[in-house]
Amino acid sequence: MSGRLATILSVLCLAAAAAIGISLMLGSVPVSPVDVGTVLTGGGDPLHQALVLELRLPRTLAAFATGGLLAVAGALMQVLLRNPLADPYVLGISGGAAVGALLSMLAGLATAVVSGAAFAGALLSTLLVFGLAHGTGSWTPVRLLLTGVVVAAGWGALISFILAVAPGAELPGMLYWLMGDLSHARHPGPAWIVLAIVVLLAWPLGRSLNVLARGALQAAALGVSVRPLEWIVYLLAAVLTATAVTLAGTVGFVGLIVPHMLRLVLGNDQRIILPAAALAGGILLTLADTLSRTVIAPQQLPVGVITALLGVPVFLYLLHRSR
Amino acid sequence: MSLVRFVSTRPGPWLWLLSLLAGSAVLAGGGAAVQAEIRVTDDSHREVRLAEPAHRIVSLSPHLTELLFEVGAGDRIVGTVSFSDHPEAARQIPRVGNAGQLDLERILALQPDLVVAWRSGNPARQVARLEALGLTVYYNEPRRLSDLADTLERLAVLTGSSETGAAQAAQLRERSRKLATRYAHRPAVPLFYQIWDDPLMTVNDQHLIGELIALCGGKNLFGELPALVPRLSREAVLAADPEVIVGGGSGEDNRAWVDGWRRWSGLTAVRRDNLFFIPPSLIQRQTPRILDGAEMLCEYLDEARARRPETAP
Amino acid sequence: MSEPLLQLEDLVIHIPGRPDGSALRFEVRSGQCWGILGPNGAGKTTLLHTLAGLRAPRSGGVRLNGRKLGGIPRRDVARQTALVFQDHHDGFPATVLETALIGRHPYLRPWDVESADDMAMARAALQQVDLAGLESRLVGTLSGGERQRLAIATALTQDPRLFLLDEPVSHLDLHHQVAVLEIVRKRVSKGCAAVMSLHDVNIAARHCDHVLLLYQDGGARWGPVNEMLQLQVLERLYAQPLVQGEAGGAPVFVPKG
Numbered sequence: 001m002s003g004r005l006a007t008i009l010s011v012l013c014l015a016a017a018a019a020i021g022i023s024l025m026l027g028s029v030p031v032s033p034v035d036v037g038t039v040l041t042g043g044g045d046p047l048h049q050a051l052v053l054e055l056r057l058p059r060t061l062a063a064f065a066t067g068g069l070l071a072v073a074g075a076l077m078q079v080l081l082r083n084p085l086a087d088p089y090v091l092g093i094s095g096g097a098a099v100g101a102l103l104s105m106l107a108g109l110a111t112a113v114v115s116g117a118a119f120a121g122a123l124l125s126t127l128l129v130f131g132l133a134h135g136t137g138s139w140t141p142v143r144l145l146l147t148g149v150v151v152a153a154g155w156g157a158l159i160s161f162i163l164a165v166a167p168g169a170e171l172p173g174m175l176y177w178l179m180g181d182l183s184h185a186r187h188p189g190p191a192w193i194v195l196a197i198v199v200l201l202a203w204p205l206g207r208s209l210n211v212l213a214r215g216a217l218q219a220a221a222l223g224v225s226v227r228p229l230e231w232i233v234y235l236l237a238a239v240l241t242a243t244a245v246t247l248a249g250t251v252g253f254v255g256l257i258v259p260h261m262l263r264l265v266l267g268n269d270q271r272i273i274l275p276a277a278a279l280a281g282g283i284l285l286t287l288a289d290t291l292s293r294t295v296i297a298p299q300q301l302p303v304g305v306i307t308a309l310l311g312v313p314v315f316l317y318l319l320h321r322s323r
Numbered sequence: 324m325s326l327v328r329f330v331s332t333r334p335g336p337w338l339w340l341l342s343l344l345a346g347s348a349v350l351a352g353g354g355a356a357v358q359a360e361i362r363v364t365d366d367s368h369r370e371v372r373l374a375e376p377a378h379r380i381v382s383l384s385p386h387l388t389e390l391l392f393e394v395g396a397g398d399r400i401v402g403t404v405s406f407s408d409h410p411e412a413a414r415q416i417p418r419v420g421n422a423g424q425l426d427l428e429r430i431l432a433l434q435p436d437l438v439v440a441w442r443s444g445n446p447a448r449q450v451a452r453l454e455a456l457g458l459t460v461y462y463n464e465p466r467r468l469s470d471l472a473d474t475l476e477r478l479a480v481l482t483g484s485s486e487t488g489a490a491q492a493a494q495l496r497e498r499s500r501k502l503a504t505r506y507a508h509r510p511a512v513p514l515f516y517q518i519w520d521d522p523l524m525t526v527n528d529q530h531l532i533g534e535l536i537a538l539c540g541g542k543n544l545f546g547e548l549p550a551l552v553p554r555l556s557r558e559a560v561l562a563a564d565p566e567v568i569v570g571g572g573s574g575e576d577n578r579a580w581v582d583g584w585r586r587w588s589g590l591t592a593v594r595r596d597n598l599f600f601i602p603p604s605l606i607q608r609q610t611p612r613i614l615d616g617a618e619m620l621c622e623y624l625d626e627a628r629a630r631r632p633e634t635a636p
Numbered sequence: 637m638s639e640p641l642l643q644l645e646d647l648v649i650h651i652p653g654r655p656d657g658s659a660l661r662f663e664v665r666s667g668q669c670w671g672i673l674g675p676n677g678a679g680k681t682t683l684l685h686t687l688a689g690l691r692a693p694r695s696g697g698v699r700l701n702g703r704k705l706g707g708i709p710r711r712d713v714a715r716q717t718a719l720v721f722q723d724h725h726d727g728f729p730a731t732v733l734e735t736a737l738i739g740r741h742p743y744l745r746p747w748d749v750e751s752a753d754d755m756a757m758a759r760a761a762l763q764q765v766d767l768a769g770l771e772s773r774l775v776g777t778l779s780g781g782e783r784q785r786l787a788i789a790t791a792l793t794q795d796p797r798l799f800l801l802d803e804p805v806s807h808l809d810l811h812h813q814v815a816v817l818e819i820v821r822k823r824v825s826k827g828c829a830a831v832m833s834l835h836d837v838n839i840a841a842r843h844c845d846h847v848l849l850l851y852q853d854g855g856a857r858w859g860p861v862n863e864m865l866q867l868q869v870l871e872r873l874y875a876q877p878l879v880q881g882e883a884g885g886a887p888v889f890v891p892k893g
Contacts, residue, residue, distance in 0.1 A: 002749055027428045028426050028428040028429045028432070029428050029429060029431075029432040047431065047432060047434065050431055050456055051428055051431060051432070054456055055427055055428055055431070055456075056428075078728075079728075082727055084728065111448050111451075164554070167550060167551060167552070168551075168552045169443040169444065172423035172424070172446065173446055173447075173448075176424070176446075183424075183427075183449065184448045184449075184452075186452075204746030204747050205746065207738075207741060207744065207746070208741070208746075210730075210734075210738065211738050211741055213727045213728050213730075214725065214727050214730075214735075214738070215725045215727060217685070217690055217721065218721065218725070220689075220690050220710060221688055221690060221714065221717075221718070221719040221721075222714050222738060222739070222741045222742060222794070223710045223711035223712075223713065223714030223715070223741060223742035224710065224741070225709075225710050263728065263729065267729075267730075267731070267734070268728045268729055268730055268734075269734070271749075293426075297426060297429075298418050298419050298420040298426035298429050299405075299420060299421060299424065299426075300420070300424050300426070
């Protein structure tokens, strides 16, 4: 398995480097590969430096991290809930983040506060869902899922309310935030660190997750301490999602589709799926973001539109090809 | 990394050199080099400084593009946003996105020495980003007719055509003063101003259109609402029973929104046929053309006054 | 006499909404094969899950190798006890070989990867249950009987001292019934023990040395197979008149009517 993992990760790392390179080259103003290289090694003219280092690099790195975070969170949620339809947002984490972000936008607060409020909202929602799902008895995936879906609906109502009372000038920013917007992501560093740490923490849990995917009882019979494992997985997925949402708003689709694509191609060993999802999610979102800011430039498309347009046909093809 | 080399936001080393060369003037008269610098306060109450009149301007709103043309600086606009369609020459200017979503790369590549931004219409974070990248930004936020005149003057200063700007501003003030003397004190006409249909939206008294309504002697029935652009239910309009309904449309010649009120035959405005249409580009854009729209509005309100029954108090 | 593997100490299983049943007090020793007989809903599955430590008892306790079951880490329990479930859930797609391999889970540390020995054990287990050659098939494409045999193979890969089997032969054709029971018999003869719930009295009569009878009302009786499998006892157990015969030296019971 180690050999297979190494091969898969090597291929994905090369693809990731290529995707990042393409993203740095393409934009409203074309910059040749040679110029990108010059700028990255510290040279080049000021305009190219500004374009590549100030505008494209932070955005590209943010897109990659967001995609990776969401794909890993989605893979974890699907195993946790034993439900292939689960995505990182299914338990209302994004709704809580959105309410936090929109409220701070409504109050006209600074960008950093908006991010902080989004993160706080995500964590609040996480704790709320977990506390409520626990209730007076034990929680099961179905109970957790139902609680999450209902809490998400509550957040949805609050979001609609905020949009309804928000002044017109704030609306476009809010809508772009809700659709996922990478254009404001300037400091992707923390997101990369979170992604790296969580993948490293989750990898040793991979085999236990493989067992958990077969059901809680089966897992317990095979020596897995199910409850602590589920807590850890839920917490990890929540941190991943909260980080992604804080960085880029609610980018849809990546968290649902990337784990499934990988399962169709690579099988369902979480020890392979989790690191592969970090890379493949990053690649998909980097390419999608590149397209979203170039296809109808100078206008920009929400990146979620492109992830869906890219992901749906690929996914359907893989599904059709599989047995 | 900064763009100081080609965009100057503050006196760079070379300006010091200039000061040294003009050293005697500095010592004698308090600063020739300082005189060469252009200083203007924008609507965010910040001082915008240029070493020389702007030659490469990026305008981030259709109304700002129009205002720049008014003060004779239209040919210096190197980039603007979608819907910049007036005057005709504005259509030829390269686009850098739309007001709500800017293409920072294009703006940067144009290497402008001045960016004029619309504070409530552009994404604050994107404009802040442009500033962080070293560009000089002038923030505009016209709320009153007097702001419009001020803006004309300031844009003229920034582009080195103060005389044209002063004349334009004076003309604008004069026109609005004339309208006010003629109409503002005529019998008040209770009206509802519709700027969007679904959802139904109006303006309050703080809005520029609100000021025009007052100028023409109208009384905005929803002027006291706190939001600048309140959203309403149709029922609220029916309950208020305006004497006049004025509205724009989804196009320059589309009366559908105002005519839609005819199904409520009990409304005073419908019974007296006081449903008036004003092309949105005339009144919903903060440029001197807004006074053309204001003249139309004033005449409509006069028509409505003429249609009042003889017995009315 | 051999050491007790499993000790039931006045164990009362917990079935929500049902009054306490009889307290169970017996020992399962290595080399023994126990059958659990009883009508539907008597608590056979609940008992097996309780013996595996997956459910808490209402009262009493269970000892595994002399230690209280609740105090043993789950991983250690799983090295000594394998439970074959009656139902199999298809979660995410997995291959036959992967499924057999998860039996090695209790033996591997978090960072370990399955070794060649682990693979060999899984393949050998698949060979024993007649699934060799299907290693790369997806589990979802197997028949009910093949799924059942795969579950047995996973338990064999787990290499426990104690096998807990919930209706191990219910989906199997006659040939594979005999084959699976033969595999269990071999493991038991090598020092393991087995406890299996069965709906077929005749299988218990032929393959078990001890039986536990669970009654609908919560009552229970247990003992050596020849003492327990009496016509009147079984008629009361199943509330069904039976006819007793004999085949190949073992008693055979069939419903009357």
